[in-house]
Amino acid sequence: MKKTSVLLASAALATALSAPVQAGDPDFLVFDWAGFEVEGILQGFIDKNGDRPSYSFYGDDDEAYQKLASGFKADVAHPCSQMVSKYRDAGLIEPWDVSKIPAYATIDPKFLKSKIFADDEGVWFIPTDWGASAIAYNPEEVPAEDVASLQVFTNPKYAGRMSLPNSSDDVWALAYLATGVTDWTEVTEEQFEAAAAWLREVHPNVLSYWNDPSEQAQTMASGEVLISWSWNDGVAYLRADNYPVEFQREAAEGSSTFICGYVNLKDGPGAEEKAYDFMNSWLRPESAPALLEAIGYGHSSLTAMESIPMEEQVAAGIGPIDAPILPQVPNDPELRERQLAEFEKIKAGF
Structure with missing residues (x-):
């Protein structure tokens, strides 16, 4: 495929993000990251209802939360795990009735451990997809x-040839790993300060903080990054466009993983x-191969993942690794807000 295909994909995504809704079923609206409207994932819904869901898109978790907290209405949203407590505390979500979701029982138990996800009041979060944050680079x-x-x-x-996500969680996961921390549920003041200092050291080298994966891919495809x-x-x-790229998850200090899923909006x-x-x-x-092919993510269901050969999982960057991992599990909400504020200062040069 030619270089323009990534550039056009990025332009198409920008259009999707600027549009309020991608029309589909008028009785069901999904508030989601762009890129997850994969037909192979949605086929069961389409078979039953005759159309795809309608979609409204966002670029990052904090943007999504702020929009919903300000009164935007949708039926379900797709936060990552560390955001679920904010949704619960703000009264934006209600529990799922998992008796209506038989395959809930097939979800890998490691994705269900947090009491933030499920407690005596019910199931608040259904993990569906997971991925890694690691080094992408041009091996040529x-x-x-x-x-x-x-x-x-x-x-x-x-310097000037690298990019970082405009995502506080992922940037702090990188900074903690780089300064020797692999568990952000127990962060000391000294560890926070060391990670912040490291990000300030890195900031002058950063050409851009990307807002979505297509934007990131465009800057790498152009040769800027x-x-x-x-x-x-x-x-x-x-x-997919035959660009030279490798995904280094086994740096000496490690890499990060995240799990995302759906909440039932009140x-x-x-x-x-x-x-x-x-x-x-x-x-x-059937959703797992479609998810992996479209965006390289793993599925939360053990049964679903059994359909994907290990060599394909490894090639996509979701196989087992021999290096430290910082899981982006729910952490202290106050620490997360502090990280968010500090990241904004660092990007501004302070």
Whole structure:
């Protein structure tokens, strides 16, 4: 495929993000990250209801939360795990009735451990997809030894040729890993300050903070960026267009993982039963290959993942690794807000 395909994909995504809704079923609206409207995931919903869901898109978790907290109405939303407590505390969500979602029982138990996700009041969050945050790089211009450590982001050799996500969670996961922390549920003041200092050291080297994977892929496809802290989907987009890219999850200090899923929004404008049709469609075994092919993510269902050969999982960057991992599990909400505020200062040069 030609270079223009990534550029056009990025332009199409920008259009999607600027549009309020991608029209589909008028009785069901999904508030989601762009890129997850994958037909193979939605096929069960389409078969039952005759149309795709309608979609409204956002670029990051905090943007989504602020819009919903300000009164925007949708039926379900797709936060990552560390945001669920904010949705609960703000009274924006209600529990799922998992008796209506038979495949809930197939979800990998490691994704269900938090009491924030499920308690005596019910199930508040249904994990559906997971991925990694790691180093994406152009192997034709960056030797593998240069990305053997996360300290590559401080290397002046690549000043102005690297990008980071405009996502506080992912950037802080990187900074904690780079300064020796693999568990952000127990962060000391000294560890926070060390991670913040590291991000300030990196900031002058950063060409851009990308807002979505297509934007990231575009800057790498153009040659502007050689090294990026990336999710799986940015790498998947580049590989689909035959760009040279590798995904280094085994840097000496490690890499990060995240889990995302769906919450049932309170007072949604659509038909409640269609929220269950949607979740049942997502958790079908057939959804896992479609998810992996489209954006390189893993599925939360053990049954679904059994359909994907391990070599394909490894190639996509979701296989087992021999390196430290910082899981982006729910952490202290006050720490998260502090990280968010500090990240804004760092981006502004302070």
